[in-house]
Amino acid sequence: MKTMLLICLLFSFPVAAADQLEIIKIGHPTLRAEAREVPLASFEDPKFQKLIDDMILTMDRARGVGLAAPQVNQSIRLFVMKSGARVPLTIVVNPRVEYVNEAGQSWSTEGCLSIPGSSLRVKRYRKIRMSYFDRSGQFVTGEFSGFGAIIAQHEYDHLNGVLITDLVEQLRAVMNTSGYTDAPLM
Ligand SMILES: [Zn+2]
Numbered sequence: 001m002k003t004m005l006l007i008c009l010l011f012s013f014p015v016a017a018a019d020q021l022e023i024i025k026i027g028h029p030t031l032r033a034e035a036r037e038v039p040l041a042s043f044e045d046p047k048f049q050k051l052i053d054d055m056i057l058t059m060d061r062a063r064g065v066g067l068a069a070p071q072v073n074q075s076i077r078l079f080v081m082k083s084g085a086r087v088p089l090t091i092v093v094n095p096r097v098e099y100v101n102e103a104g105q106s107w108s109t110e111g112c113l114s115i116p117g118s119s120l121r122v123k124r125y126r127k128i129r130m131s132y133f134d135r136s137g138q139f140v141t142g143e144f145s146g147f148g149a150i151i152a153q154h155e156y157d158h159l160n161g162v163l164i165t166d167l168v169e170q171l172r173a174v175m176n177t178s179g180y181t182d183a184p185l186m
Pocket residue numbers: 111112113114154158186
């Protein structure tokens with residue numbers, strides 16, 4: 001009984017609760033800036049770790065599958081992504097992306113949490129190689145294909161000030177009651 005109580009106290013006391021952040025919308029200059037690299041010293045900064053937790057909560061609450069730091073008005077090279085069982089929660093810092101030409105491209109219909117009301121059909125590479133740092137500062141290299149590759153490309157574009165409206169080939173507007181589209185939101 002005493003052990004249980006101790007465990008509860010340990011888990012409840014030091015953890016700062018995550019906060020939902022405001023998602024900025026198209027027209028805001030931060031969405032158009034080239035985000036800067038996260039310095040290695042930041043990984044140990046509790047504020048940086050809390051920002052990651054806040055972004056995960058904000059993505060979940062907005063029912064998104066990805067969220068980049070510039071979308072919460074932080075112009076740094078950080079994004080989070082997650083989509084059910086298909087794409088596990090991945091925290092990506094300072095990514096380098098290599099598009100795998102041989103695998104070709106395919107059409108992707110995407111919504112953007114920073115562009116209410118529109119879903120856009122854009123071309124994405126089927127496969128990418130991405131190296132990045134995880135939230136603990138560990139260097140990771142991975143190949144992404146399918147939906148994971150699509151989300152990563154969308155979020156990586158955000159770090160470079162690129163929005164799907166820049167890539168659009170065809171505009172569709174299938175809005176749902178939240179004012180967003182029925183396409184996956186990123
Ligand atoms: Zn987006």
